[in-house]
Amino acid sequence: MPTESTAPPSSATRTTPSGADRLGSLTYQARTLAGQNGALVALLLLGVVMALMSPVFLSTQNLLNVGVQAAVVAILAFGQTFVIISGGIDLSVGSVAALTGIVTGFMAGTYGVNPVLAIVLGIGAGLACGLVNGVLVAYGRLPAFIATLAMLSVARGLALVLSDGVPVPQSSAVAWFGSTVWGWLPIPVVIMVALGALAAFILNRTYTGRAIYAIGGNEEAARLSGINVRRQKLVIYGLASSFAAVAGLVLAGRLASGQPQAAAGYELDAIAAVVIGGASLAGGQGRAFGTLVGALVLAVIRNGLNLLNVSSFWQQVVIGAVIALAVLSDTLRRRRS
Amino acid sequence: MTTPHAPATGSPATGSPVELLRVDSLVKRFPGVVALDGVSFDLHAGEVHVLLGENGAGKSTLIKCLAGVYQPDGGTIHVDGAPVHLSTTAQAEALGIATIHQEFNLVPGLSIAENVMLGRQPRRFGLIDPRRTREAAEAALARVGLTIDPRTPVSTLGVARQQLVEIAKALSLDARILILDEPTAALSDEEVDRLLTLMADLRSSGVGQVFISHHLDEIRRIGDRVTVLRDGAAVGTVPASTPTDELVRMMVGRSITAQYPRERTAPRAELLRVEGLTTRGSFEDVSLTVHEGEVVGLAGLVGAGRTEVLRAVFGADRYDSGTVHVRGRRVARHDVRSAIAAGLGLVPEDRKAQGLVLGASVAENLGLVALRAASRGGLVDRRRLRAMATRIVTDLRIRTPGIGATVRNLSGGNQQKVVMGKWFSADPAVLLLDEPTRGVDVGAKVEIYQLINQLTAAGRGVLLVSSDLPEVLGMADRVLVMAQGRIVGELTHEEATQDAVMALAVKEVESSRAH
Structure with missing residues (x-):
């Protein structure tokens, strides 16, 4: 369960172990960890395979590249994790990310708004999209799929209207989101790790987080236990699009411009990352750490296939197969236990 | 699907009765409780055999063993005199045993004909033949006296008619042993009348019926013999004409107090x-x-x-x-x-659908109501919730491997105690x-x-x-x-x-x- 930290096997803590014992308990712990997180095992295996096939893979520079490549999808996926655990889905996150980039660039460029304020307005635009999603789902009782599919179109449309279909330049404040600290550590990676930790904190420690699991596990039981399901849904979709807005800024920073067509299709990558990370689309299950692993799995495959000069067409085929395999192995494991 | 057995159409009026089903010293244990403690019971062709007992007496467990849902831990089941091992519902069905549960197994969006013939629709060139499907369904519906267009969607039918569709489906599968689990509970008086008439018709055509009902008047009207269960054991088998007082005494066996x-x-x-x-x-x-x-x-x-x-x-x-x-x-x-x-606190009617987050732990469920009170500034005091859960588990004697155990794996009684327990924190x-x-x-x-x-x-x-x-x-x-x-x-x-x-x-x- 998400709340309970896994208790270490007693032999590892209480006795002073002999070498063989220690090895035994280590393999036991490894097996427990593997059993609980198939995605982590897949990620490590992928890492080993890639390292064997390409000497460049394990270089610091390349690993940081993988982190940067994973960052946007991972940040989108953290927001998506809240929604999926609550039993919903958010198809609009890619469009919301693009809209945030456009609004930010538009405000700073066309209206000459202070760049930092422009960023705040951009995030505000993203949050507004999420609140509309939340109102439609919680109060309008629309299925999440429909409400967020509508928002996918509306937010993308607004991004095109505002930008007139052409890229908008970004301020240096936005460019910071795509830069590095100390000359080597990419900001996207820093933001990804920070938001991952924040998502884990929200899920495990806050009222909203625990309510998300309860709502996804059994919405009626949650309601009859006094949880304000509708307000929490508003918060959940608001969180998802806030994370999407930050992802949009990271993407705009990397591209050094606001692209109206940015992040198109990323919502599916985000959903894939959450599901590979062990969340159930039926709701009630999932973890922020799993989502991070899921996003890294996708990035490692793309990176590795690039290093091996596999065509991007074939990459799509491989990624599709990996998604199916990851979830299949998870399903089989759960059925056995 | 057809049964390999010849239909045993013994009439109770002529000579010695044909035994369809015999259960000997059946035992079924669940963790912490013996649900069936050596129950014996038999069913003749053309007989309505009533199972009577309080809730929890073992009736449901017994019929689930007969339907292949549960595997007994001891005892034997004979069908047509041959010992059988029912490890799946399909095996029970193939032997001609059909169960009409309180919750129906119908697909609401499909027509009556498709439901009756589900999975065995007649084919033509590999495609379903709608005309023959309809005709086959019509024939089955005629047996239960349901005159309604078989193309009607099941979702438009009331409970009573859905039940008849279920029975028609069972009969079209050549069921010779029909188990009816409280079929009259959700019916109006007229509908009960019609169902009992149908049961009488089925009896004269040689079907053996196991009938569970709490209504003593129905039992007297349609039943032939009554087996009374109490605390997982068969107290005795008596004619359905046995006086009410005697049946109640057998059923309760101890004072209400x-x-x-x-x-x-x-x-x-x-x-x-x-x-x-x-x-x-x-x-x-x-x-x-x-x-x-x-x-x-x-x-x-x-x-x-x-x-x-x-x-x-x-x-x-x-x-x-x-x-x-x-x-x-x-x-x-x-x-x-x-x-x-x-x-106020509510322990709802359906604990699985309304009371519990089945996939979550005992602690999570016990903390649902207290979650708000245990939060400060949006942060949950997890230690306090765990301590509370541990205390409630002890106080209510909830039998669970630990507060981290998944609620789905607890027994019904312990699940119910979890639902009640989550309110104890709110007092x-x-x-x-x-x-x-x-x-x-x-x-x-x-x-x-x-x-x-x-x-x-x-x-x-x-x-x-x-x-x-x-x-x-x-x-x-x-x-x-x-x-x-x-x-x-x-x-x-x-x-x-x-x-x-x-x-x-x-x-x-x-x-x-x-x-």
Whole structure:
């Protein structure tokens, strides 16, 4: 369960172990960890395979590249994790990310708004999209799929209207989101790790987080236990699009411009990352750490296939197969236990 | 699918009866409880054999063993004199055993014909042949006397007709042993009439029927023999003409007081006052009170509106007019949180669908109600919730491997204790209990009654809805009887007998039909 930290096997803590014992308990712990997180095992295996096939893979520079490549999808996926655990889905996150980039660039460029304020307005635009999603789902009782599919179109449309279909330049404040600290550590990676930790904190420690699991596990039981399901849904979709807005800024920073067509299709990558990370689309299950692993799995495959000069067409085929395999192995494991 | 067995059409009128089914010393254990303790039982062709017993006596377990759902831990089952091992429902079906459960296994969106022929529709060039499907379904429907276009979607049918479709489906599968699990519970009197007529027809065509019912009048009308189960054992098999007193004595076997260990306390100040509560089309002008230390029972037939009243009082559903006060404080309409804040708690009718997050841990479930109170500035005090869960598990004697165990894996009784337990943290003034012992074994039942005693001893009140009439009579200090959405009478504990309650519950139905 998400709340309970896994208790270490007693032999590892209480006795002073002999070498063989220690090895035994280590393999036991490894097996427990593997059993609980198939995605982590897949990620490590992928890492080993890639390292064997390409000497460049394990270089610091390349690993940081993988982190940067994973960052946007991972940040989108953290927001998506809240929604999926609550039993919903958010198809609009890619469009919301693009809209945030456009609004930010538009405000700073066309209206000459202070760049930092422009960023705040951009995030505000993203949050507004999420609140509309939340109102439609919680109060309008629309299925999440429909409400967020509508928002996918509306937010993308607004991004095109505002930008007139052409890229908008970004301020240096936005460019910071795509830069590095100390000359080597990419900001996207820093933001990804920070938001991952924040998502884990929200899920495990806050009222909203625990309510998300309860709502996804059994919405009626949650309601009859006094949880304000509708307000929490508003918060959940608001969180998802806030994370999407930050992802949009990271993407705009990397591209050094606001692209109206940015992040198109990323919502599916985000959903894939959450599901590979062990969340159930039926709701009630999932973890922020799993989502991070899921996003890294996708990035490692793309990176590795690039290093091996596999065509991007074939990459799509491989990624599709990996998604199916990851979830299949998870399903089989759960059925056995 | 056809059965390899020749149809055993023995008529009870001619010579010695043909034995279709024999069960010898069947044993079935679940963790902590022996559900079947050496039950023996047999069924002849052309016989209606009634299984009678209280909830939890082992009837459901027995029929699930016969349907291939459960595998017995001991004993034997013979079909047509040959020993069989039923490890799947498909095996039971192939031997001609069909079960009509209380919840139907129909696909609502498909037509009657498709449902009856599901999975074995006649094919033509690899495609389903709709005409032959329809004809085959029509023939099956004719056997149950259902004259309705088989192209009608099942979702448009009422409960009674859906049941007939289920029976038609079973018969078209060549079922010779039909198990009917409380088929009359959700039917109107006329529909019951029609069903019993159908059962009589099936009897004369040689089908053996196992019939579960709590209604002694139905049993006398249609039954041939009655096997009484109590605490997982067969007490005896007697003719259906056995006097009621004798059947009840066999069924209960002990005094009501021992079974319902109610410790009565003198009611004191008023806790809950409901006035003029009305939801059009559901219930009307319901007024009631619950006092400190009091258990008020809400009795009535299924569909009388008891659950609806309970949910409205708790704010789970809307109501049109009326007021709810707890300790003099008005509870907002359709607002669960206001009801909880005022001091109400609800243990809902269906614990799996409404009471529990099945995939979450015991601790998570026990903490659901306390979650808000255990949060400061949006942050949850996890240590406090865990300590609370540990305490409740001990206090309520919830049998679980630990507070981290998944609720889905607990027994029904322990799951129910978790649902009750989540309210103990909030210490509600009045706990609304809807069918608190449904599907709970005998031992856990008594523990739940003791929890009720514990609540009233501490000056809390309980409003109890139960279809188990002896339970209401045994536990309630006052009994309110509902019929047709109205409270039609109030009985003190001394006045409340099975006859008195039923007389009230049924009188209103009859007078409304006369209009």
